[in-house]
């Protein structure tokens with residue numbers, strides 16, 4: 001059984017969760033002033049690192065809240081989870 | 095009331111029989127009212143509105159449920175709760191809440207026809223549910239006063255231990271009710 005820690009509900013089975021892609025991507029202000037390249041970069045381009053990755057996860061079958069997780073894309077180990085709006089643990093800053 | 099408006103449980107076609115052997119008892123508690131409540135738990139107007147109508151504050155501790163007179167309030171999220179009322183009380187409670195929340199950022203949605211309640215009781219109640227539920231149901235981890243939204247046989251449900259320790263209350267969606275009851279009755283055969 002693989003457990004993921006929801007910042008609200010605590011440790012729950014992975015089947016209750018779904019991944020929602022890279023975290024901490026801020027929507028640009030004044031999107032009407034962006035070039036097509038800048039808009040496409042915001043919409044589609046992701047860092048896709050090998051190793052530590054900050055991701056959004058959804059506790060889909062539980063409290064249905066989005067939260068952030070720091071996950072290693074090689075080992076799948078999730079070293080921390082934290083609420084939306086909170087600063088990521090220092091380990092994740094690169 | 096006219097038969098034309100007779101309420102029908104989503105489990106009307108299910109036969110509930112006496113449990114055999116050590117199988118848990120499975121029964122429906124039909125026709126409760128279910129209100130989905132949303133608002134900001136740190137907003138004084140919201141807290142006051144809930145307090146005025148239900149007599150208590152909405153629980154802010156994750157995955158807890160509290161009794162509020164005839165009603166029960168389940169924590170569903172940091173800004174979301176489920177209020178379960180006695181049958182037929184939901185419209186009055188909803189209208190009272192809407193009146194108390196005048197001008198307050200909130201929502202109260204009547205979902206009474208979308209949900210129903212099942213009780214699973216007996217010595218093997220936890221074992222039966224654990225057949226296909228990832229939650230730790232041991233009384234050391236999951237006590238009366240706690241609740242959890244999780245999955246039973248892949249379908250979403252809200253589960254809480256009954257206050258008397260006899261088993262569990264499951265709140266399930268009507269669209270999954272038939273499937274879940276057939277699944278529970280089938281899984282219970284192993285305990286007969």
Ligand SMILES: [Zn+2]
Pocket residue numbers: 006007008009010059062063064065
């Ligand atoms: Zn959660």
